[in-house]
Amino acid sequence: MRKSFWEYCFELKSRHPRDYVGIFLGWQPALMVQTPELAKKILNKDFLYFQDRFLYSNATDPLGCLNLFTVKNPIWKNMRHELSPMFTAMRLKIITELMNLNAKELVLKIKRDYVDKKEMVDLKELFSMYTSDTVAYSVFGIRVSVLNDQNSPLWFITSHMVKWTFWRGLEFTLIFLMPAFASILRLKFFSEEATEYIKKLFWKVVEERNKAKNANYKDLVNHLLSLKENVKLPVDASSQLADDIMLAQVAVFILGSIETSSSTLSYCLHELAYHPEEQEMLYDEIKKAVNQNDIEIMDYNNLMELKYLTACLHETMRKHPPVPYLDRLCQKEYKLDDHVTIEKGLPVFINVLALHYNDEYFPDPEEWRPQRFNSCSEGDNLNYNFLPFGEGPRFCIGKRYGMMQMRAALAQVILNYKVEPAVPYAVRSDPYAVILAPKNKLSVKFIKR
DSSP states (O other): OOSOHHHHHHHHHHHOOSSEEEEEETTEEEEEEOSHHHHHIIIIITGGGOOBOOSOOOTTOHHHHSSTTTOOTTHHHHHHHHHGGGGOHHHHHHHHHHHHHHHHHHHHHIIIIIIISOOOOOHHHHHHHHHHHHHHHHHHOOOOOGGGTOOOHHHHHHHHHSOOOHHHHHHHHHHHHOHHHHHHHTOOSSOHHHHHHHHHHHHHHHHHHHHHTOTTOOSHHHHHHHHHHHOOOOTTOOHHHHHHHHHHHHHHHHHHHHHHHHHHHHHHHHHHHHOHHHHHHHHHHHHHHHHHHTOSSOOHHHHHTOHHHHHHHHHHHHHSOSSSEEEEEOOSOEEOSSSOEEOTTOEEEEEHHHHHTOTTTSSSTTSOOGGGGTTOOTTOOTTTTOOTTOOSTTSOTTHHHHHHHHHHHHHHHHHHEEEEEOSOSOOOBOTTOSSOOBSSOOOEEEEEO
């Protein structure tokens, strides 16, 4: 933890520029693969050998082991199928309306605190507030704005998630990279405090729903309540398992949609501040769309048509992918090539940074160039050279949701403000963070357009 695992993966691909390399996690040998061809095999083509993740997942931590990110087969396959309808284009169009309202609150907060008062902004915290407000509605149907200085139950939970301390970093390092230790210490994926608060909030909302008997809610809680009746569980499972599965999905959705989106938006603004020409190209695209449609706020379809904005986000996730690696557990002996056979039980990592910084596919990979993605479609993984959301059956289910909440925020911020540098360009990653986070505050100077 003297350096982040993000930094470790970056250095590994530079020290060992080869197809794969062996590493040790404590006494546990592991294989790190670094080519798109091998990534495709493990994530998709030969998925039957690599269905589960390596990270710690234990029955003593139900919220940690039963969520869609960590849960193992066969529950994973059933849960994935049942949760997919939550992320259809129709549902996303409804939620985009709220994302836009929250983006307007974001613009107002920037004016109040960082333009009028001239305070220094912590971009990660600011965008975490924005995503927290969106998640409050998407999960619990709660319309509340921490951006507007209201008390938000979700911000109480998420404010713990966006600050990496030594102890939280140690817990996550052991959970993700040394699960045997995590098992001995009985660590929890979510803090005790956050877990209890999520439970109380969830059951309070459920109780209110039962009293109101209103079936028109479109949030995750309502979907999970109907899912509870249909989910296929092991024959000997208790009723508590169904409740734990519901709570686990709520917890991981909160963490996943806030942590990664807030980081990407922070790094994107940082890059735009240092790339004024690209920033003006982005502003021109947004302004043109607003004028052509004679609107102040763009809807789902308008935002989807902003190709350069999407390219800016994609290039940010290429250069600064929130998750530096993808992990899988080999479930039966697998022949990787003529030289290597992977034994059952061996963890296999895909080094995402080795793919994203492949100079054969991305010339001058340390340069931030959105035009690389000008002609790419939304779901294009560029032949497995671009994997910010993973790939294969276990790719991130909230990918479209995450992209849309980032589009809504970035469009409103750039439409209203020019951003200029406020901190040095080189940004060190937080050594306590397992996923990418800046060591020091990322900040920009906002100038009203």
